[in-house]
Amino acid sequence: MTLLVAIFSVLFGLAFGSFLNVCISRLPKGQSIIRPGSRCPSCSQPIRARDNLPILSWILLGGRCRNCGWSISLRYPLVELATAALFLLAYLTFGLTVEGAGMAVLCFLLLGLAVMDADSLLLPNAFTLPGIALGIVYSGLRGGWRGAMLAALYALIAALLIVIIRGVYWLIRRQEGMGLGDAKLLAMIAAWLGPVQAMLVLYLGVIAAAALGVLWMVLNKRARVRTLKTPFGAFLCAAAIYTLFLGRPIIQWYSHFFRH
Ligand SMILES: [Zn+2]
Numbered sequence: 001m002t003l004l005v006a007i008f009s010v011l012f013g014l015a016f017g018s019f020l021n022v023c024i025s026r027l028p029k030g031q032s033i034i035r036p037g038s039r040c041p042s043c044s045q046p047i048r049a050r051d052n053l054p055i056l057s058w059i060l061l062g063g064r065c066r067n068c069g070w071s072i073s074l075r076y077p078l079v080e081l082a083t084a085a086l087f088l089l090a091y092l093t094f095g096l097t098v099e100g101a102g103m104a105v106l107c108f109l110l111l112g113l114a115v116m117d118a119d120s121l122l123l124p125n126a127f128t129l130p131g132i133a134l135g136i137v138y139s140g141l142r143g144g145w146r147g148a149m150l151a152a153l154y155a156l157i158a159a160l161l162i163v164i165i166r167g168v169y170w171l172i173r174r175q176e177g178m179g180l181g182d183a184k185l186l187a188m189i190a191a192w193l194g195p196v197q198a199m200l201v202l203y204l205g206v207i208a209a210a211a212l213g214v215l216w217m218v219l220n221k222r223a224r225v226r227t228l229k230t231p232f233g234a235f236l237c238a239a240a241i242y243t244l245f246l247g248r249p250i251i252q253w254y255s256h257f258f259r260h
Contacts, residue, residue, distance in 0.1 A: 009091040009104070010084045014054035017083030020112050021076050027127065028120040042070035054080040075115070082111055086241070093245055102138040103244055106192050109134075113185060114237035123181030123233045128188050135191025151191040158190035158198050159183040178232055185233050189240045197247050204239035205232065 023033050025041065038047040045067040051057045058077040065072060086107035094100035109131045117123050132155050140148030162183035169177040190198035209232050243250075 005091060005096055006088060009087045013084030013087030013104075014080050016087070016108055017080035018052070018054045020083055020108060021079050023112055023127070024075075024079065024115050024119070027124040028116050028122045033126075040065045040067060040070060043068035054084075079111070079115060083108060086111065089245060098138070098141050102141075102192070105134060105138075106131075106244060107241060109188070110237040110240050114234040117181075117231040117233035117237070121229055121231055123179070123185050125184070128181065128184035131188035132184065132191050135188055138192060139194075151194075154190040154195050154198065155187040157195070159187040161202075162186050182233050182236065185236055189236065193240070193244060193247075196251055197243050200247050200251060201236060201239045201243050204242065205236040208239060209235040 019033075022038065026033050036046070038052055039045060040047060042065060045065070048066075051061060051066055055077045058072060061072070063072050063074065064070065087104045090100050090104040090107060094103055109127055113123050113127050113131075116127070135155065136148050136151045139151035143150070160183075162178055163180075166178045166180075166183070169175075186198060186202060189201050193201070209230055212235075213230060
């Protein structure tokens with residue numbers, strides 16, 4: 001049973017990863033994810049079903065379009081592989097439960113947003129807004145009406161927190177740090193994971209982004225950090241994936257200081 005479900009979660013992950021690639025390449029450009037069907041971004045030739053199998057087709061085609069020879073980014077098979085790995089991990093960690101299915105959905109959203117932000121510095125509303133709604137539904141499934149209402153409240157507070165940080169940053173530096181996309185992203189994370197884990201995500205995300213910023217300055221001594229456009233949302237997504245799988249021990253360790 002366990003092995004069968006594990007195999008199915010990998011297959012589901014590959015299929016959803018394939019769909020996620022369509023979202024990643026189209027949503028930041030404002031294109032529809034439904035029509036037209038999959039086609040080569042270079043020659044617009046529709047991709048046949050047998051050339052559209054996750055990972056396998058990319059390997060068999062040698063990473064090139066069958067029609068025009070355009071080199072297909074390694075990002076495509078990597079996103080499919082990552083989605084399959086996260087779906088399997090969600091099943092192995094949380095089992096065949098509402099939480100397991102929910103965390104697989106959240107991983108799908110976070111992975112897509114991370115790649116889109118790293119690629120185009122955009123966190124499309126088409127992912128964050130349904131993501132907030134799904135987080136409220138998920139919390140409702142686990143905690144009833146009270147759970148759903150609290151999730152909505154946490155989302156609102158998380159968004160306000162980012163808006164306030166953004167405002168303070170603007171007053172000091174007269175430039176934009178975090179965007180409104182980051183506010184909606186943290187709202188989504190709070191709706192799914194609650195306030196304690198959302199705060200851990202913000203904390204880890206800021207530290208990771210700052211560490212990379214310092215590293216970048218050391219490597220490029222002449223450049224100023226302000227010329228670096230940081231995909232802060234991608235750091236938040238990575239921190240959220242880390243936290244949803246491994247955050248509990250950190251939070252337990254931290255909270256034991258206050259238990260006297
Ligand atoms: Zn082509």
